[in-house]
Ligand SMILES: [Zn+2]
């Protein structure tokens with residue numbers, strides 16, 4: 364079958380690979396319909412290896428060259444022995460975590476914190492391919508008829524669901540989001556669906572600010588500095604959610620939240636940064652991490668939000684192309700092209 368594999372930094376190839384195997388015990392095989400390209404795929408291309416396995420992964424045994432892609436929707440084609448509740452033809456989204464089931468985190472059902480977690484597209488063959496064979500637990504069926512392209516956004520939306528869960532959002536609370544990429548705009552929609560009051564988005568790119576207003580943001584602001592200087596909008600939020608992955612914005616986020624407020628970090632800052640600890644202590648600001656998603660909590664909720672149209676996942680799709688062009692019109696475009704009007708690029712086997 365055709366697939367896109369990561370070989371090394373700057374070396375991602377569309378190539379012919381061995382077909383996804385027939386499903387074994389507790390597995391299903393899925394015909395991929397759509398797979399999104401994520402910021403982490405871009406990071407592996409430009410600066411990797413970051414998370415992608417270059418040595419055999421302790422849980423899965425897979426390593427590069429490896430099929431990338433982890434934002435997948437598809438149709439079940441084959442069901443392995445011992446699988447209940449899934450049937451060929453069913454439209455599903457794939458939660459990408461594969462976990463050990465044995466460690467303390469797994470025993471507490473905090474599977475996103477597993478000691479040995481693996482993930483499709485990073486340490487297990489991913490979704491930029493014609494087919495995948497995965498644990499059946501990972502395949503969450505659409506809860507109502509839905510377009511398969513929108514369903515491919517379930518993974519980023521599940522990250523947003525977890526962030527809102529971690530924020531302990533209460534009805535009517537004011538939320539400020541830092542960063543208006545796919546995750547930031549998904550957090551905006553999930554916050555509103557969860558009953559947030561005014562939501563403000565901070566984002567330098569005009570296209571993304573416009574999209575945020577169309578999706579119901581009460582206000583948009585160009586930079587954190589504008590908020591800290593007291594422009595009004597976004598200031599004194601009950602909750603600030605940082606989706607940038609920058610190591611400088613968490614400090615600014617803790618400055619703009621109200622006393623006693625919560626700051627949730629969703630982006631992945633790879634560099635350490637500075638925080639004003641005195642500000643955390645004297646204003647009782649809580650700093651909270653939010654990592655990935657749990658399949659039967661966050662991911663299931665994301666699938667349902669999309670299927671019930673309480674969020675508009677398709678509004679985040681700006682480009683679609685085929686596997687043949689996944690590098691030239693996908694990953695390389697994100698790396699080198701003008702991305703001022705790009706949010707989610709989706710790839711189909713074509
Ligand atoms: Zn992703």
Ligand SMILES: [Zn+2]
Pocket residue numbers: 462463464465466467468469476477478479480
């Ligand atoms: Zn575990």
